[in-house]
Amino acid sequence: MVKKNVDRMQIGKAPTGISGLDEITYGGLPAGRPTLVSGGPGSGKTLLGVSFLVNGALEHGEPGVLLTFEENAGELAQDVRSLGYDLDKLVAERKLLVDYVHVDRSEIEETGEYDLEGLFVRLDHAIKQIGARRVMLDTIETLFGGLKDTGILRAELRRLFRWLRDRQITAVVTAERGEQMFTRQGLEEYITDAVISLDHRVHEQISTRRIRVVKYRGSHHGTNEYPFLIDRDGITVLPVTSLLLEHTAPDERISSGLPALDDMLGGQGFYRGSTVLLSGTAGTGKTTLGAHFVDAACRRGEKCLYFLFEESPQQMIRNMRSAGVDVGKWVDKGLLQFHADRPNRHGLETHLLAMHHAVELFDPDVVVMDPITNLLAVGTTMDVRSMLTRVIDFLKSRSTTAMFTSLTSSDHSLERTETLISSLMDTWILVATELEGKHRNRQIYVLKSRGMPHSDDVRSFRFSPGGIEIEGPTRAPIAEPLRRTARAAKPTRVPPGSRGNGGPHSRASARRRK
Amino acid sequence: MPPSDNFELRLYVAGQTPKAVRAFANLRKICEEHLAGRYSIEVIDLVDNPALGRGDQILALPTLVRRLPTPIKKIIGDLSNTERVLVGLDLRPRRVSA
Numbered sequence: 001m002v003k004k005n006v007d008r009m010q011i012g013k014a015p016t017g018i019s020g021l022d023e024i025t026y027g028g029l030p031a032g033r034p035t036l037v038s039g040g041p042g043s044g045k046t047l048l049g050v051s052f053l054v055n056g057a058l059e060h061g062e063p064g065v066l067l068t069f070e071e072n073a074g075e076l077a078q079d080v081r082s083l084g085y086d087l088d089k090l091v092a093e094r095k096l097l098v099d100y101v102h103v104d105r106s107e108i109e110e111t112g113e114y115d116l117e118g119l120f121v122r123l124d125h126a127i128k129q130i131g132a133r134r135v136m137l138d139t140i141e142t143l144f145g146g147l148k149d150t151g152i153l154r155a156e157l158r159r160l161f162r163w164l165r166d167r168q169i170t171a172v173v174t175a176e177r178g179e180q181m182f183t184r185q186g187l188e189e190y191i192t193d194a195v196i197s198l199d200h201r202v203h204e205q206i207s208t209r210r211i212r213v214v215k216y217r218g219s220h221h222g223t224n225e226y227p228f229l230i231d232r233d234g235i236t237v238l239p240v241t242s243l244l245l246e247h248t249a250p251d252e253r254i255s256s257g258l259p260a261l262d263d264m265l266g267g268q269g270f271y272r273g274s275t276v277l278l279s280g281t282a283g284t285g286k287t288t289l290g291a292h293f294v295d296a297a298c299r300r301g302e303k304c305l306y307f308l309f310e311e312s313p314q315q316m317i318r319n320m321r322s323a324g325v326d327v328g329k330w331v332d333k334g335l336l337q338f339h340a341d342r343p344n345r346h347g348l349e350t351h352l353l354a355m356h357h358a359v360e361l362f363d364p365d366v367v368v369m370d371p372i373t374n375l376l377a378v379g380t381t382m383d384v385r386s387m388l389t390r391v392i393d394f395l396k397s398r399s400t401t402a403m404f405t406s407l408t409s410s411d412h413s414l415e416r417t418e419t420l421i422s423s424l425m426d427t428w429i430l431v432a433t434e435l436e437g438k439h440r441n442r443q444i445y446v447l448k449s450r451g452m453p454h455s456d457d458v459r460s461f462r463f464s465p466g467g468i469e470i471e472g473p474t475r476a477p478i479a480e481p482l483r484r485t486a487r488a489a490k491p492t493r494v495p496p497g498s499r500g501n502g503g504p505h506s507r508a509s510a511r512r513r514k
Numbered sequence: 515m516p517p518s519d520n521f522e523l524r525l526y527v528a529g530q531t532p533k534a535v536r537a538f539a540n541l542r543k544i545c546e547e548h549l550a551g552r553y554s555i556e557v558i559d560l561v562d563n564p565a566l567g568r569g570d571q572i573l574a575l576p577t578l579v580r581r582l583p584t585p586i587k588k589i590i591g592d593l594s595n596t597e598r599v600l601v602g603l604d605l606r607p608r609r610v611s612a
Contacts, residue, residue: 099568101571101573102571103571103573107585107586107587107588108588108589108590109587109588109589109590109598109599109601109602110589110590110591110598111589111590111591111592111593111594111595111598111599111602112533112536112537112540112591112592112593112594112595113533113591113592113594114533114574114575114576114577114590114591114592115533115574115575116573116574116575117528117560117574117575118526118528118560118567118572118573118574118575118577119573119574121528121560121561121564121567122564122567122568122572122573124564125564125565125567143573147574147590
């Protein structure tokens with residue numbers, strides 16, 4: 001019994017070379033066995049299979065045979081081209097063999113007993129020609145449209161999968177999703193080694209692709225649905241459930257880019273690898289503060305990735321230049337990279353995946369997302385919070401410092417969002433404006449900052465030719481939005497005098513007590 | 515009434531299986547009765563020539579391919595139903611079913 005378990009755990013794996021998929025399958029598909037990949041039209045089945053063949057041939061020295069039953073051979077060529085692989089070259093190097101199987105029911109008459117030995121002979125011949133270790137059958141269910149005797153077909157398919165197993169061929173068998181079953185013809189009955197399901201959902205005109213390992217005999221596997229992305233690099237799957245609070249907490253401090261703000265943050269700025277929420281109403285200078293932060297990081301020679309959900313990079317660079325912060329030069333030096341995307345272009349999962357992908361490629365020290373509130377256009381508050389949790393978890397695991405800006409409206413509607421998101425943040429900075437006669441007075445306040453003694457002052461700031469200038473503690477009336485947010489964020493009463501020198505919080509509670 | 519041109523037929527098999535033997539016997543009988551003097555049969559054994567299956571898109575075995583007269587026709591199975599073989603070879607009109 002024990003030995004059997006040991007054997008089962010030692011099942012060989014054939015890596016697919018698909019980023020993320022090999023992680024959730026703990027190494028790849030079951031080696032020497034068939035895997036069923038089911039999904040609707042356009043769900044990425046063929047691309048998955050072709051990636052598996054191409055990566056096998058290029059990276060693992062395993063030649064592959066692609067037996068395609070699809071009527072539209074052009075589609076396959078297109079899918080493969082989009083991966084950037086030179087299929088013809090692989091074929092010429094005898095690392096890949098493509099055989100188009102064509103079945104036309106209209107030209108076939110059936111009389112008496114037959115079997116599919118012809119298919120076996122063809123596949124066997126193809127495998128022997130190039131010494132294939134991998135096979136893809138795409139989509140074998142097409143046979144059910146070409147041949148009438150489904151009894152024979154079923155028996156022969158069962159024999160085919162056994163035949164593949166006997167030859168220790170690692171196979172990907174694609175199938176169309178059925179109404180009640182994973183496949184139209186119930187192929188999951190015959191392929192019990194591993195079943196992968198692909199899904200392409202469109203919700204409120206926003207599409208998200210998902211992958212799930214339904215079954216994997218003899219191996220652990222991630223059981224969740226994982227979002228995946230199809231782009232010019234092929235398929236990327238994001239395993240997203242590693243929500244472990246295990247990341248290190250560096251002691252290193254980094255500047256916010258503004259000495260006066262650093263001063264408010266215990267004199268030394270943010271912790272490296274921490275998360276900063278910068279919230280305020282429209283036009284309060286959130287993006288400019290972000291630009292200062294990025295500018296300071298680039299001056300230290302660090303790399304910054306700036307996600308824009310509202311403006312184009314060009315627009316942001318121009319606006320910041322006019323505000324006195326030139327971030328354009330860092331783009332030229334390769335230290336700053338922008339990643340601009342309309343929130344409603346994808347679902348949250350896809351955004352998350354794109355962010356992961358961008359962070360992994362650029363490997364930044366600092367990340368800014370501006371403004372995260374725009375993501376609420378494509379998901380509920382809880383969805384956004386869950387997505388940000390994953391982003392933050394990922395960034396913290398890399399000790400990447402992250403700043404998120406949040407646009408608050410002047411009424412109360414976003415405060416719930418703020419409060420929900422703020423618990424993920426190590427530092428929360430509020431900016432606000434207050435009309436003072438004919439002058440708008442800008443104010444900044446550190447509402448919280450974990451692990452450091454921070455200032456409870458509300459300070460005024462103004463835009464100067466060199467960017468933002470923060471003044472000493474203000475005597476001006478506290479801006480109403482700032483007072484309100486502070487109140488909403490800290491509902492618990494604090495005994496008077498326990499919180500330093502009379503920040504807005506203690507004023508607010510003092511007022512409540514009266 | 516039947517077309518006067520020559521019938522060029524190919525029978526694909528894989529080894530001397532009972533089905534293959536049966537199909538060949540059935541084919542000979544049908545040809546002698548209906549195409550005497552104007553047919554030729556070429557038997558292709560895919561065990562010996564696996565590469566040949568690709569050209570005629572052979573999957574099922576046995577498969578009878580009518581190369582001539584055109585268009586190409588395929589009949590799969592052991593050819594035990596003479597009526598259907600004749601329909602498949604266009605020697606009998608296809609019965610139109612609703």
